[in-house]
Amino acid sequence: VPLTRLVHAGEDLLGIIRAGDAELTSEMVDQLLESLDHVSEWIEHLSGQGELPAGVVEESQKGVARLRALCPGGKKDGAEAGEAAADAKLDLEWLQSVPEDDLITAFSRAITGRPVTAIRYTPATGCFYNGEDPFNLFRQVPELLTLHTRRQEPWGNAEAFDPYVCNLTFHALSSASRSGEPQHGFRYVLEQTAFARMKPEDLICVQGSKTSGADMSKFRSAARHSIGRNDFKSLRAAAGLLLQDLPADIWEASALRWLAAVLDAPLPNPLWAAALAESAATRLPPDWAAATALLASLHAGASAGKTAVSPLLLHILREQERILALPAADEEQAHRRLVAVTAAAMNLARSSGRTDLLEVLAAVQAEEAGEAGQLAGILAGWRIAAEAAQSAAASAAPEAQSGGHPAEMAARKMLKVDQAKVDMLMNLIGELVVWKNSLPFLAKRAEEVFGVREMAREIKDQYTVIDRLSQEMQGSIMQVRMLPVSEVFERFPRLVRDLSRKLGKNIVLDVEGEDTAADKTIIECLGDPLIHIVRNSIDHGVETPEARQAAGKPEAAVIKLRAAQEADQIVIEVSDDGKGIDPQRIKAAAIAKGVIDAEQAERLSDQEAVNLIFHAGFSTAAEVSDLSGRGVGMDVVNSTVDKLGGQVNVTSQTGQGTTVRLSLPLSMAVTRVMMVEACGSLYGIPMDAVAETVRVPAGRITRIKQAETFVLRDTVVPLVRMSALLRLPETGGDDGGDKAVMVCRVSGTVFGVVVDCFREGTDVILKPLDGVLSGLRGFSGSALLGDGRVLLVLNLKELL
Amino acid sequence: MPLRCEDDTVHFEDTCAVEEALTLTEHLREHPGARADLSRCTYLHTSLAQVLLAMKPEIAALPGEPFMARWLNPLLETPPDSPGDGLVKVRS
Numbered sequence: 001v002p003l004t005r006l007v008h009a010g011e012d013l014l015g016i017i018r019a020g021d022a023e024l025t026s027e028m029v030d031q032l033l034e035s036l037d038h039v040s041e042w043i044e045h046l047s048g049q050g051e052l053p054a055g056v057v058e059e060s061q062k063g064v065a066r067l068r069a070l071c072p073g074g075k076k077d078g079a080e081a082g083e084a085a086a087d088a089k090l091d092l093e094w095l096q097s098v099p100e101d102d103l104i105t106a107f108s109r110a111i112t113g114r115p116v117t118a119i120r121y122t123p124a125t126g127c128f129y130n131g132e133d134p135f136n137l138f139r140q141v142p143e144l145l146t147l148h149t150r151r152q153e154p155w156g157n158a159e160a161f162d163p164y165v166c167n168l169t170f171h172a173l174s175s176a177s178r179s180g181e182p183q184h185g186f187r188y189v190l191e192q193t194a195f196a197r198m199k200p201e202d203l204i205c206v207q208g209s210k211t212s213g214a215d216m217s218k219f220r221s222a223a224r225h226s227i228g229r230n231d232f233k234s235l236r237a238a239a240g241l242l243l244q245d246l247p248a249d250i251w252e253a254s255a256l257r258w259l260a261a262v263l264d265a266p267l268p269n270p271l272w273a274a275a276l277a278e279s280a281a282t283r284l285p286p287d288w289a290a291a292t293a294l295l296a297s298l299h300a301g302a303s304a305g306k307t308a309v310s311p312l313l314l315h316i317l318r319e320q321e322r323i324l325a326l327p328a329a330d331e332e333q334a335h336r337r338l339v340a341v342t343a344a345a346m347n348l349a350r351s352s353g354r355t356d357l358l359e360v361l362a363a364v365q366a367e368e369a370g371e372a373g374q375l376a377g378i379l380a381g382w383r384i385a386a387e388a389a390q391s392a393a394a395s396a397a398p399e400a401q402s403g404g405h406p407a408e409m410a411a412r413k414m415l416k417v418d419q420a421k422v423d424m425l426m427n428l429i430g431e432l433v434v435w436k437n438s439l440p441f442l443a444k445r446a447e448e449v450f451g452v453r454e455m456a457r458e459i460k461d462q463y464t465v466i467d468r469l470s471q472e473m474q475g476s477i478m479q480v481r482m483l484p485v486s487e488v489f490e491r492f493p494r495l496v497r498d499l500s501r502k503l504g505k506n507i508v509l510d511v512e513g514e515d516t517a518a519d520k521t522i523i524e525c526l527g528d529p530l531i532h533i534v535r536n537s538i539d540h541g542v543e544t545p546e547a548r549q550a551a552g553k554p555e556a557a558v559i560k561l562r563a564a565q566e567a568d569q570i571v572i573e574v575s576d577d578g579k580g581i582d583p584q585r586i587k588a589a590a591i592a593k594g595v596i597d598a599e600q601a602e603r604l605s606d607q608e609a610v611n612l613i614f615h616a617g618f619s620t621a622a623e624v625s626d627l628s629g630r631g632v633g634m635d636v637v638n639s640t641v642d643k644l645g646g647q648v649n650v651t652s653q654t655g656q657g658t659t660v661r662l663s664l665p666l667s668m669a670v671t672r673v674m675m676v677e678a679c680g681s682l683y684g685i686p687m688d689a690v691a692e693t694v695r696v697p698a699g700r701i702t703r704i705k706q707a708e709t710f711v712l713r714d715t716v717v718p719l720v721r722m723s724a725l726l727r728l729p730e731t732g733g734d735d736g737g738d739k740a741v742m743v744c745r746v747s748g749t750v751f752g753v754v755v756d757c758f759r760e761g762t763d764v765i766l767k768p769l770d771g772v773l774s775g776l777r778g779f780s781g782s783a784l785l786g787d788g789r790v791l792l793v794l795n796l797k798e799l800l
Numbered sequence: 801m802p803l804r805c806e807d808d809t810v811h812f813e814d815t816c817a818v819e820e821a822l823t824l825t826e827h828l829r830e831h832p833g834a835r836a837d838l839s840r841c842t843y844l845h846t847s848l849a850q851v852l853l854a855m856k857p858e859i860a861a862l863p864g865e866p867f868m869a870r871w872l873n874p875l876l877e878t879p880p881d882s883p884g885d886g887l888v889k890v891r892s
Contacts, residue, residue, distance in 0.1 A: 131818075133818070133846050135849055136846065138871070149853075151854075159829075163824070163825040163847055163851050167850060167854070168850055
């Protein structure tokens with residue numbers, strides 16, 4: 001129960017945010033994340049021990065209280081949800097006794113886009129003993145529009161009256177523009193207060209005596225006519241004229257005053273205008289539903305096409321309003337924003353054919369230092385009108401809507417499959433791919449052994465078909481196993497947020513290419529190395545805001561997380577614009593730790609020095625000596641990526657930032673190997689290690705001390721013999737003929753391997769050596785060849 | 801003393817704090833005809849306002865301080881709820 005209560009509180013808050021009744025603040029996010037952590041902790045505890053940890057009730061209550069406090073208009077407890085409806089009614093009811101002037105003021109603020117917040121404050125009866133002063137709390141409410149005080153209970157007998165029992169309750173409206181501002185003054189009495197964002201139409205409250213019997217029928221038909229043609233100017237004039245003739249305190253006059261207020265908006269809302277004009281005639285409170293229907297019928301004949309408002313327009317309008325409402329860092333920023341929004345609004349007006357608006361906006365633009373409030377008003381008016389038109393259009397043509405939302409309807413057909421089944425399928429396809437390779441052998445045999453050339457050709461024809469099919473099958477089974485990198489990336493916003501808050505650094509995370517896909521195994525293994533890298537970037541790379549300012553960089557650092565596919569590799573880059581790695585400090589730390597000696601350090605280039613951070617054992621060195629150099633866990637990163645057959649590169653520029661680049665194979669299922677013959681048996685070498693194959697005449701091999709070398713395109717390439725690598729007896733012997741040299745590149749170094757002869761490249765399914773063989777070094781694994789032989793695939797890195 | 805109780809008039813002066821609420825109540829009970837002069841009052845604690853609203857003494861002068869003038873005066877002129885819901889004046 002404590003758990004669900006907390007979850008519900010969070011859901012409520014999110015619901016309010018989604019409904020747009022509140023702005024998402026950093027504070028809310030903190031609180032929500034914290035609650036989420038609590039909940040997952042509890043669930044873990046629950047599944048592990050079968051009960052909730054001690055103290056969970058208090059913790060949950062605290063969390064609920066904090067979340068509720070953040071809810072504008074929030075209720076104290078979920079149990080009170082039923083009360084919400086009653087509360088809303090109560091709110092409307094008290095509005096009846098608020099002077100109309102106050103309401104109209106509030107209304108005109110609301111339609112110009114200012115949030116109007118209703119506050120209900122019912123102090124505890126004993127509040128005077130706590131030093132509270134409810135009435136004067138309202139002195140702190142900014143932009144108080146109205147304050148309504150009433151008693152909670154009848155006063156009762158004079159003798160029994162206790163002046164220290166608070167029997168008052170307060171209702172107020174405030175148009176404080178920043179969210180949370182009206183609440184601020186009540187932060188110590190939040191349990192006794194309720195806040196609600198008022199919609200402009202909720203404020204419309206016609207009051208007055210209904211007994212005058214003024215004849216409004218003429219006005220009613222004139223109003224309908226004007227509204228039907230969107231001619232609000234003449235309606236406003238008519239209302240103004242009529243008002244002069246009516247006594248001020250009657251219902252009709254009040255309705256007309258409201259109508260005038262509605263029409264005074266830069267863009268009058270036709271729905272409200274219609275409802276109020278009707279209300280003036282019927283002497284009944286404005287009925288929005290009836291007015292919507294009326295409006296639809298009025299518009300249906302006039303201009304059916306025009307009323308259709310694209311949802312996109314609405315969306316853009318809302319977005320522009322949101323931009324306007326954002327707090328600006330300084331005058332200049334505010335001004336730039338204003339100019340941008342004005343321009344956007346003008347474009348909108350142009351595209352939707354609103355020439356009238358265009359003029360208004362041009363006026364705003366001409367004013368140079370146009371005021372944000374004015375523009376916000378125009379936009380809000382436009383949006384409200386557009387919304388009304390949209391709802392009118394919707395009710396006029398309900399059948400058009402009924403078929404809608406095809407995108408939502410067409411739920412994706414998904415299948416949940418056990419991973420083992422997919423793996424099984426992949427293994428089978430892999431076998432097929434390998435066995436298909438036996439067909440060329442068969443063709444060869446048919447030709448050479450049985451001498452049926454015709455048959456051989458036919459087998460080869462069939463082979464091409466099976467080859468194509470199996471490649472396609474392989475491709476699609478890969479797709480099944482592919483996951484987008486967003487699986488890994490999605491945890492980073494949280495990580496960056498938490499860490500940057502903790503360290504007091506200002507960091508923007510920029511994620512790019514999150515839908516790049518790679519094999520599940522790769523994606524799953526990527527998580528930890530990436531966390532290490534990002535954490536290092538935040539911890540060591542990014543400077544404090546002060547240091548950044550001193551260095552002339554923007555206060556907020558940017559950490560870029562970029563994924564992309566390059567050929568058959570997936571490349572993930574983590575770059576920051578922090579202070580970079582200082583090679584000198586790395587060298588110093590490496591010498592201190594005994595990783596290299598001073599002489600070696602002298603010879604290292606900066607890039608090589610930077611690469612030292614991958615050195616096992618270096619991490620701790622950096623940590624102990626409290627150096628800023630990255631190093632924590634980098635050797636872990638390196639070894640993980642290495643295991644996956646990938647590479648890590650670090651480039652860094654002091655003062656400019658650091659980029660860590662991981663490149664990994666897209667898929668690990670099928671490995672392309674180069675087959676070579678050495679010492680009488682066949683070996684495979686992973687294709688990505690092979691740079692090229694050359695034949696070198698024996699005469700060009702020169703011996704430098706113990707090592708053999710040869711010159712390839714003006715570069716000295718060291719030579720090793722395969723037989724020496726494998727510690728097998730030399731078979732061919734130095735016969736002085738050409739040597740088959742495979743030029744390999746392993747972790748950046750180039751060398752040649754002398755083999756007996758080259759064979760073709762082939763796709764194999766690499767099976768790691770297991771059982772008693774698992775301890776063997778120098779082999780990546782074994783694979784089955786098309787003719788049934790077993791191929792040992794070498795791991796050159798381990799062999800060297 | 802911000803609250804000065806004379807037999808027929810209670811003068812509210814400057815800041816009138818919560819401590820005075822009982823004094824005011826007692827005084828109004830003993831002098832049912834007493835009037836309240838708030839013209840020089842600059843700050844009125846809620847409890848005192850509540851006493852005024854509940855016991856409805858005749859108001860000799862309304863407060864001039866803007867916040868009170870705006871939000872309290874309408875209440876003092878016409879009590880918050882329907883007329884006749886003040887205290888039952890036992891001794892009047």
